[in-house]
Amino acid sequence: MFDLYMTRLHELTVLVYALSVLLYFIDFVQNNRKANQVAFWLLAFVWVLQTSFFLFYIVKTGRFPVLSVFEGLYFYAWVLVSLSLGINKLLRMDFIVFFTNILGFVIMAIHTFAPVQYNSVIMAKQLISELLLIHITMAILSYGAFSLSFVFSLLYLIQYNLLKQKKWGTRLLRIADLSKLERLSYILNVIGVPILFLGLVLGLQWAFIKVPNMTWYDPKVLGSFIVLCLYSVYLYLRVGKGLYGKTLALWNIGAFLIVLLNFFFFGKLSSFHFWYA
Known part of the structure; x- marks a missing residue:
């Protein structure tokens, strides 16, 4: 106890x-x-x-x-x-x-x-199971942040086009202003990127314990790191290059499409990455 x-x-x-x-x-x-x-x-x-x-x-x-x-x-x-x-x-x-x-x-x-440090085999297995649970939870939380960020970028493009075409009306007023939409999208990515990174660290730890023959070119592993790289580039463009506006919103939308691809498709191609009981 x-x-x-x-x-x-x-x-x-x-x-x-x-x-x-x-x-x-x-x-x-x-x-x-x-x-x-x-x-x-x-x-x-x-x-x-x-x-x-x-x-x-x-x-x-x-x-x-x-x-x-x-x-x-x-x-x-x-x-x-x-x-x-x-x-x-x-x-x-x-x-x-x-x-x-x-x-x-x-x-x-x-x-x-690391289960090696635990004398109890049952406790070691429980720790591995909990490690997987934390990994999955953090990955899904990051995907949730990216999903909301995608919605704000999509609204940004809609608002941008309405303003460009000078279509004034109720629809325009009900959507937040461009700067607010862009900032909310950016903040959600700031939250999502480190959560995904930490989740991937824990996921790799689980894989090294549970899947000794894991390959780095597994579709799910590659897809997850591609997602992390795409959103890291987004942050670099926003913070390092000072990029704003439509181009950044399009990049964010494209990155989210890769998130969907990784979540729904790459997992089926993986040799080991599926939901474990």
């Missing part, structure tokens, strides 16, 4: 860590100081949990826990979080903190969901 309780706390740590990375990403693309502050305190909470687990393990084993690969991974993740907090507080180098925590999250996820 105690081991199950500790496992749940580890899972909570990963979820809080994922939320922190998400907020750091929002700050990275939008210069959102409020998101940065919340991300920092979430990261501090992760550090408190990690340190508590670390000290408990030292007391339980009577040694410094770095003698196995999995113990080393946990210590590595703890070091990355500690360095991130120090950099954030002392040097104010937010972007370094963001990219460091992407690595830290990957390490933490590998440690938490």
Whole structure:
């Protein structure tokens, strides 16, 4: 019972860590100081949990826990979080903190969901099942964000054409203005991209455990990374190149068509990627 309780706390740590990375990403693309502050305190909470687990393990084993690969991974993740907090507080180098925590999250996820570290076979299988559940949930949440973003881009094009053709009327008034539609579409993609990225990280972790003969050129795997790349390019065009307007809306609509293709078609071609019980 105690081991199950500790496992749940580890899972909570990963979820809080994922939320922190998400907020750091929002700050990275939008210069959102409020998101940065919340991300920092979430990261501090992760550090408190990690340190508590670390000290408990030292007391339980009577040694410094770095003698196995999995113990080393946990210590590595703890070091990355500690360095991130120090950099954030002392040097104010937010972007370094963001990219460091992407690595830290990957390490933490590998440690938490690796079944080799669990003595109970039943618990190991349960962890693998929960890892798959979290992966699927995060992927669907990201697809939900992309779907709403697509709707706003579609409304943007409709409104754009109405204005261009000077078709004034009730329909025009009932659709939000172009700048608002574009901003909402952009914000949803800012949320969707990191959620999809984190979901893919967990999905790969599950695949390496459960599907030892997995190939990188599997249609579903390739499709998921293509989707991630397309929306990452969208953010680059919006933030890095300052692209606005109809071209960006068309890109967003095209990217969503690939989302649909990946969701409904590529999964059927995959050698392993289907809904597991």
